[in-house]
Every structure is written in C-alpha cells, then in structure tokens.
Amino acid sequence: MLFKKILRRVRQLLPPYHGLGIRIMISISFTAVTVTGMFLLCGMLILRFSNATRILQRDTSLRMIEQVNQQMDSYLRNIMQLSDTIYYRVLKESDFSEEIPYEALELLYEENRSKLVSISVFEENGSLVTAAPIYSLKEDVSPGQQEWFVQAMEQIENHHFSTPYVQNLFSYGGEHRWVISMSRYVELNYHGETKRGVLLIDMSFSELGQICRNADLPGGGYFYITDRQGEIIYHPDQQLIYAGISQNNQVKNIPDTDGIHQVKVDGIPYQAVVKTVGYTGWKLVSLIPLKNLANDVDQYRWFGITLLLFIVFSLTFVNMHLSEYISGPLSRLNQAVNELGAGKETVEFREEGCIEVRQLTHSIETMVSTLRHLMDDIIQQEQNKRRLEMDVLQAQINPHFLYNTLDSVIWLTESERYEDATRMVSALGKLFRISLSRGKVIIPLKDELEHARHYLTIQQIRYKDRYEHQISAEPDTENLYTLKLIIQPILENAIYHGLAVMDEDGLITVHAWRDDKNLYIDIQDNGAGMTQETVDQLLDESKPFRKSKGSGIGVRNIHQRIQLAFGTEYGLEFFSEPDEGTLVRARLPILDEQAASAYQKEGGQS
Amino acid sequence: MKRKLSNFMQLGIVAALGISVLLSIFIQEVSFPTVSENRMEISVIFREWNSSTWGEIRLGMEKAASDYQAELRFLTPQEANSPSEQQHLIEQEIKNGANGLVVIPAAEQVLQLFSDNKITVPSVTIESHSDEQIPCFTPDSEKVGQLLAQAAAEDFTNQATALLINPLPDNTGIQERLESVQKYLIEDHFSILSATSDNWTELLPQSDFVILPETTSAVWLLSFLEEEQLAIPLYTVGYSQEIINGLENESIRAAVIWNGYGEGYLAVQQIASKLLKTPPPESQPAVILVRKEDMYEPENQKILFPIGH
Structure with missing residues (x-):
C-alpha cells in the first residue's frame, strides 16, 4: 500500500512519458536503473567492507596482542623453567661446602646467553655465592638490601620479577646494563646444613623489548607493558618518558581489566586492548589511535565513492551513446516521414542503427515508393x-x-x-x-x-x-x-x-x-x-x-x-x-x- | 533546438560526473597520501663529532625525525670546533634548501649568524644560547654552573682552590657555564684559577679541584689524570660512558647530567613543529647533579643511562 502510494507520488513528480523522446527515455531509464543498482551495490559493499575492516582491525589487534602475550609468556616461562632447572638440578644437587657449581651455571648461561645478562646466587646475608659469567661483585653494593632480594626472602614460594633498572651489582667491563630481574628463594646445601639464599636471574631488557617491537600493529599502534602498580616495563617512548619529555598519560588512563577499551589520552581517542601476562601480572597493552583505524575505513569509503562515480560516469556515457544509437535513426526516420508529410518530394531514408530500425526504414522507404507510384x-x-x-x-x-x-x-x-x-x-x-x-x-x-x-x-x-x-x-x-x-x-x-x-x-x-x-x-x-x-x-x-x-x-x-x-x-x-x-x-x-x-x-x- | 538542449544537458551531466571522479581521486590523494613527498629536511651541524659525547643526542634526533617524517643530515666541520667551517656549512645547507637547522655552535661567531638574521629557516641551538628568538634545549648554563659550584662547595671548604678550565674560550655556552660557576664559587669565597687548554697543566698542581663544564675535554682530562696518576677531583657535565665510569670510580666527584636523547628529540621536534605549524614542545630536559652514591637511584638511572637502543 505504502509502496503504491510512493509509486503514485513519484509518477506525479515525473514528467509524463509521452512528453519525452525515445532517446531521453532510454537514457533516463537505463541510467536511473543502473545508477540505483550501483548505488545500492556500492553502498552495501562499502558498508560491509567498512564493517569487515573494523572487525579485521579489531581481530588483528586481538591476534597481535595474543601473539605478543604468548611470546612474552613463553619468554618468562622459559626464564622460570631455567630458574627451576638451576635450583632443582644444580643448586639442590650441590654441596656448596665442597664445590661451587660454577660450570653448570656457566653452561646454562651460555645456553640462554641472548636472553640473559647474568645468573647469580646469594646467601641469606647478601654475600655472593656464585655467578655466571664470572663477574666480581662491586665492593660497595649491598645485595641484601635490594628489592628483588627482600621480596625473594619474604615470599619464598614465588618468582619475583622487577621493573627495568640498571644492574649495579657487577662491573660489566664498564658497561651499564638495563635488566629485568627474576629472583626466587633457594636453599643451599652446605654439607647437610641448609642455608637460605636467593637465586637472581637478570634478563636482558632489550631482548624483552624486542618482542614488543617486532609486533607490527596497524594504524601506527604500539605495545607497552606495565607491572601491577602501573610502572612501565616497556614502552617504545620509554627513553622520552624517563627524560620527562613524553608524558605517560596513557598508562594512567587505561583500565586494568583485560579486553578492548576505548579511551581518551590527551583528548585523542584510542582503541586499547589490555591483556595480563601470565604469571607476572604485567599488563600488556596495545594502543591504536582510532583516527588511524578510521583512516583505513575512510579510505575504503572514498575508494568506493570514486568507484561508484566512475561507474555512474561510464554508465551515463554508455547509455547516452546507446540511446543515441537506438533513437538517432528513429528520430531521423521520423523527421524524414514528417518532411514527406509536409510535401517534400525528395526525402532521403538512411538505413542505419539496429537491424530492426534498418528494417523499419527499409519498409517505410518501400512503402513511400509504392505510395508514390500509386499517387502517380x-x-x-x-x-x-x-x-x-x-x-x-x-x-x-x-x-x-x-x-x-x-x-x-x-x-x-x-x-x-x-x-x-x-x-x-x-x-x-x-x-x-x-x-x-x-x-x-x-x-x-x-x-x-x-x-x-x-x-x-x-x-x-x-x-x-x-x-x-x-x-x-x-x-x-x-x-x-x-x-x-x-x-x-x-x-x-x-x-x-x-x-x-x-x-x-x-x-x-x-x-x-x-x-x-x-x-x-x-x-x-x-x-x-x-x-x-x-x-x-x-x-x-x-x-x-x-x-x-x-x-x-x-x-x-x-x-x-x-x-x-x-x-x-x-x-x-x-x-x-x-x-x-x-x-x-x-x-x-x-x-x-x-x-x-x-x-x-x-x-x-x- | 530541443534536441540540442537535451544533448547539452547530457554532455553537462557526463562532464559533471567526470569532474566528480577526478575530484574524488584528488581528495583521496590529498587526504590519504601514500608517500610523504615533501619530507622535511633538517640539517644538524655539530661543532665536533664524538660518538660518546653526541651519540645520545643523535639517537634522540633520529627518533624525532622518525616520528615527524623528517630527513636528517648530520654534518661536522673537518676541523673540530672550527667556527668558520661551521659557518660555511650553515650557509651551504641553507643554500641547499634545508628546511631547518640544528646547530651546536662552536663559537660566538657562529651565533652571530642568528643574531644577524642571516639564517632564514627555523633553527635550534644546543649547548650555546643565541637569543630569545632561537630556542635552545640545553639546560640553562646558569643552572649548570650553579649545580657544579654547589657540588664543589659541599666537598671543599672555602680554603680550597678551584681550577676552572675553559677548553673552548670562544664557545659561549661553555663560557657561560664557567662564568656561572665562578660567580657562585666567588660567593662562597673560593680561590679560583682560570685556565685554557694552553696553560691548564701548569695550574693543575696549584688547585684542589677542577671544574671543566665540557664533556669531550673532560673525558680527555680524565684519561690524562689517570695516566699521570693524579687524584684531583673533577666536576664536569655530560652523560657519556666515560663520565659515568669516572663517577663510578670517583675520579669525577660530581657531574651535572641531563638526558641527551631527550635534548636531541626536543631540538628536532621544535623545528618540525614550526614547519608543521603545530604547538612547539614545552618540555625541557631535566637536569640533575649526580654523585657516585646516588647514580643508581631509580630516577637518576632513567636520566643517566640510555635505555633500550
């Protein structure tokens, strides 16, 4: 009913058919039908493509963060497994009163050299038992007072991961290395007597950061990691943040809960995906400016619009020529017949256009010839x-x-x-x-x-x-x-x-x-x-x-x-x-x- | 007549559609450029090159260049600290179409180019300050001098004699730092000996401590003192590995440090902002006085030790 009303209304608005030439009729109707079809088709395509792009971007972000999270988790688990190996296969098996298991530690260190800076074992009083590679403990340092040591001694069941810091226990040949420390409580056997101690594994910070750097997020996005307290573990602008030049406002504004969030940082909307990294409780966060995400969708939209315009242009052009091809010969035939009707003696009939029009022209010409003879x-x-x-x-x-x-x-x-x-x-x-x-x-x-x-x-x-x-x-x-x-x-x-x-x-x-x-x-x-x-x-x-x-x-x-x-x-x-x-x-x-x-x-x- | 009008209308519609197609392509090209065709070209002209001293600055600059799609060209005079060569380099870079300049001036003569308005592109100086019009992202010389004098005053009584070495007498930034040190030491009634690179060895035995607010010369002096086995406390500036090691082994008693990475980043960011007509950076690199005992403090670590490169 409504459709009929609309149709009636449209018909009222449109000029009557009999007022239009065949050329205009063909042009308008063909163009209207094809353009409407193309509008609908392109509109649907753009819509679906935009939605698909959004979903793809969201999935990509989730997949990427999942991938980085797995790598991070795997990396940290490797370190924890290493610590287990060191503890249960080396330290537990050793009698420190007889022999320091330096060679075993050195071997494990060499196996994980790319990830590690050092492995070291300390007694309860903070004195160094052994380390791999062999580094001399700096004279004026007190390991027992450092945070990683205190935590290990206080919570003996856990592995403790620190935030990045410059390790100052050893002198690495004049170098100062940023590390993330994993410490755990260990028991050391001294001829049957068990002494408390701490195992310290210093991981290379740059190696950990490399995992995040390798992940390529769309739309200029990036990853960062914080610990439970919101302290930065890794950030691509970490140096600038440390220098006080870049603000780490995003860290303050991102919700703690895992999932996808839309947040505003310094007035700019971002898509934030938060994922907790396994055992550590660190938060792995991917941040992508929504503007850049929308940029892709906008590009698709513009491409769709351009494509649509081009198709409409092409169709109009083709329809124009097609209508001329069909109606031109008919118009000329009509004109010739009119001239004939007006009394012109010699009228040229051009057989052109489609086969039907040619046949019609031929028939009319024959008819006119016959009429002329009859009239004569x-x-x-x-x-x-x-x-x-x-x-x-x-x-x-x-x-x-x-x-x-x-x-x-x-x-x-x-x-x-x-x-x-x-x-x-x-x-x-x-x-x-x-x-x-x-x-x-x-x-x-x-x-x-x-x-x-x-x-x-x-x-x-x-x-x-x-x-x-x-x-x-x-x-x-x-x-x-x-x-x-x-x-x-x-x-x-x-x-x-x-x-x-x-x-x-x-x-x-x-x-x-x-x-x-x-x-x-x-x-x-x-x-x-x-x-x-x-x-x-x-x-x-x-x-x-x-x-x-x-x-x-x-x-x-x-x-x-x-x-x-x-x-x-x-x-x-x-x-x-x-x-x-x-x-x-x-x-x-x-x-x-x-x-x-x-x-x-x-x-x-x- | 009616047919002609109809033809014109159809041609008009087709032409309008054709123009629309071209327009939409143009809008896409403008709105979503695939490649930045007009990358900013920023020339960085050092007064000398020493990777230990200037490496962090350079890394900071490269980071900013990456963030702002700028192209950096690093240039150094063949003769270190040669103002004439540096002037020539500046003029050449402007002539070659550099969009911006970061200059670490060797001498007052180079700064004069800025004062004379001979530099027509957005510019930034490091270490030496020209005037209010040209931003400088090195910590204020007055502040640096004050911190150095303050550190010496904490370690020595005013009976001690300070040797202030100026290895580059024409360098405004270093001169200003020394003037500031001298001002505060005089306030604390210290005896002061002033030297240049020509005569400082003669004055060294007469002094209780040395203040040399220039990194490259300080590194050289450190190695000299080590070779000569002289244990004269040194107060200096900078964040090079040698300075850090000097702090650690206490041949440097105290150093004023700031983050070179941030310094370089801000310098290029300033020019890029000006060229892109965006708000300029408001930050300044934090400046701290560091001694051996507090160099591993978490906040000091963040400034003193480069991370993650």
Missing part, C-alpha cells in the same frame, strides 16, 4: 478522367450546335434564301474547321474569335439581322491562345436569353483584352439582363441545372471546362442588370504558343 497512377488517372470529361463536354457542344445550324440552313433553304444559306453553310464549314482544330483543345485566340464570328454570322442569318455584333481584340492579345469553343455557347445564351425578347437594335460585342496575368474575353449584350439572384445561381453547382431554350449547354459547362483546364482561379464572371444587358467575362491564363504547346502535351492543368 492516381494523378495520371485523374488527368485522363479530366480529359475525358472535357472531351465529353466538348462533345456535348458539337451535336447541339450542328443541329441548330443545320436546322437554320434547312429553314433558309426552305425560305429560298439561298445566298444566306450559302453564307451560313460556308460559315458553318469554317466554324467546324476551327472546332476540329486537329483535335487540339487549346487554339489561338484569333481562331476562337473567328469561330465566334462565324457563329454570329450564322445566327444573324437565322434571326434576320435582329441584332448587330462586334468582335474585337486588343493588339497585345494577338498571339495568345485560349481554350477552344468557350465563346460560342455564351453567344448562344446571349442570343437565346438576352436578345430573344428584342425585335431589333440588339448588339452583341466580343472583346478580348489582357493584363499582366490574365486574358479576358468579354461577351456583352444589351438584352434583357438578369437579376442578381439569377446571376448567383448560374455557377452554383448546388442548384439544379435549368433547362431552357438554346443549345442546352449552360454557362456552367464553360465555367467547369475552364476550371478543369486551368484551375479554380479561372472561369466565368457575370455582370448583369435587368433590362440593361449582360456582360460575361471569361478569365483565362496568358498562354503563348510555347505554353499552349506544353499544355497541349500535358493535356491538362500544369
């Missing part, structure tokens, strides 16, 4: 259809006109107006010659005007000169071309509708003129004229075609032909006033011979 076919079909329509319209004119004209010729012949009949038949012949025009649709303007003239001649004969006609053309229209047979139907309408009600004084004018862009043919009559309503209905294809007297071919037919041939910006315009007359203006493109020829070849709108 459709256009061709449309053009053919238009031509057919024009031919049909054209065909609609010719029979009507022929019928009417022949009807007039019959009528003239019957009326014995042979001259008029001859003129009409002559005009009809010329008219048909122009109409045929070798099958051309576009003819010179002058032919079209000539055609109109012949037509009017015929009609004038038919209508007994009830009207006059004038046909003229501006000089700059001389070499222009026009659609064939567009004036004649209009003249026919003018005669049948405009002038039909007039008995005389009818006038029909045909005038061709041009401006920069268009050719205009004005056909005007001074007949009955039309209301605006009638004018509006003439070209309105939504209104039914009104059959009336005449050829039956309406002006709408002419208008459609012109528009089919040249486009919708061309066609007929009507200006009419009732009882005033009508002006029909045909607007056509400027076609010179070359344009007419080209149009003729195309057979339709260019």
